[in-house]
Amino acid sequence: MRAAALICAGVVSAASLCTPQGRVFLSVERDLTRKIPLALSVAGDDRDAMGRLAGVIRQDLAFSGWFAPTVVPRQPQKFPSETEIVLAVTQAGAALEVSAYSPADTNALYSRTYPWPASDLRAAAHRIADDAVAALTGRPGIACTRIAFTMKQETLRIGVVDYDGYGETTVAAPPGDCLSPSWFFGKDALVFVCAQGGASSVMTVELRTGTLRRLYAGAAVCGRPAVNPKWPELAVPLGFSGNPDIYRLGREGKELLRLTISPVIDSSPCFSPDGERIAFVSDRSGSPQVYVMRRDGRDVRRVSFGVPHASSPAWSPDGEVLAYAVRRRGGSGIFVRNMSSGAVRELAPDEVWLEEPSWAPDSRHLVCTAVREFRRNLCVVDSFTGERRMLLPDGERFSAAWSP
Structure with missing residues (x-):
């Protein structure tokens, strides 16, 4: 866990990549932009299923940003010379046995057993990958997360997709425009804005049942509702x-x-991760800028400076960094501010237009709205390396929210 405190600097110096219980597996001096070479071995009776399982796990580990995974044959004579970790997945009857070890020392770094066959192969692969990331780095995995967003159809609708762009679905919603979703106290429901006939309201939807509920109607809802991660409350611009x-x-x-x-x-x-502060946008200084206040509205202070227009603040789940969009000449970019030191840097400065950031639970990745060829779509950005991937191919999507 010690690595978490050093993330924002971009380098782990004599850092420990460890389990949540604190057992150290890797003690290295590592530039966080360098990925750990990992050999992935998956073996079992059903070669087709094992092949598909290996493909999803490999992609999940690569998307985590921590590893450079390579799929290798079961029990190879020799691993690639650069291999630092081996992750072995073996079918043993009605179970999958998973273990990780160093090629130089076959003692298991960690091991775990999962039921097999799995009713959902992709979900099983995501869980294995997330457990591996957590055990080997001390940071949460993101493979089991989802992303909600606004999509443009005949009207504005709410969509949900797995973190890797798989399984896009449209959420049940009332007539009118539905936009600006947030995750509503967990992973099973959303809160969003519904606009119809000149009126707007705050609504929730249960994702499993499609049950809709009007949470608030009484004034114009002027933006995305924010959910407090620690207290049973929301912050809403009205x-x-x-x-x-x-x-x-x-x-x-x-x-x-x-x-x-x-x-x-x-x-x-x-809201901040501890639920005690709220970042927001105000033009009280003459142009839109980012401010922070306590959850009761006291102690307001400005935190964005030297930029003509700042918007869409998003607090990283570890509380270390505040991201926000900045209008700059010819476009918009995502800036991150270290809340302890005040240091500010731009992510992916070569991208012409990025806005509306939302953090993944790992406090490393963000999903943003990217504007390309006059169309909006969703882009995932690695805040450590600047690497980007488009989440979904065609269509117009924006205003995303990453699940806890």
Whole structure:
């Protein structure tokens, strides 16, 4: 876990990549842009299933950003010379036995058993990959996560897709435009804005059942609702008359409390991981900038400087970094601010237009809206290396939210 405190610097110096229980597997001085060479061996009676399992695990490990995985034959005579870790997956009757070890020392770094055959092969592969990432790095995996977003059809709809772009679905929704989703206290429900006939409201949907509920209606909803990760409440930009302010709303849609009182626009709230602070956007300084306040509205301070226009703040789950979009000449980019040191840097400065960042649970990856050839679609960015991958190919999608 020690590595987590050093992530924002981009280098782990004498860092320990370890299990959550603290057992050290790798003690290295490592530039975090360098990936750990890993040999993946998958063996079992059903070669077709084992091949598909290996393909998903390999991709998950590569997408984690920590590893450079290569699939190798079971028990090869010799591993590739650069191999630092071997991950072996073996079918043993009604189970999959998974272990990791160093080629120089065959004592298991960790081992785990999973039921087999699996009802969902992809889900089983994702779980194996996430457990491997957590055991070997001390950081959470992201293979079992999903991403919600707004999609443009005849009206605006809400979509959900696996983190790797697989299994896109459209969420049940009422008539009208549905947009700006957030995950609603876990992975099983969403909260979003519904606009119809000149009125707007905050609604929730249970993803398994499609059950819809109107959480709040009473003022114009002027942006994405933010969910507090620690307290049963949301922060919502509402406009009762004129410019919107930030309000705190109870989980059941009651207990409305005004947090900002300003003649200007206050919007885009985002809670800190400890639930005690809210980042938001305000043009009280003359142009939109990012500010932070306590969850009761006190102690407001500005945190974005030297840029003409900042928007869409997103707090990393480890609390170390605040990301936000900055309008710059010819486009928009994602900037990250270390909340301890105040250091600011731009991610992927060669990308013409990135906006609306949302963090993955690993505090390493973000999903953003990328504008290319006048169309919006979703792009995943590795904040350590700057590497990017488009999440989905065709269509127009934006305003994404990564699940916990």
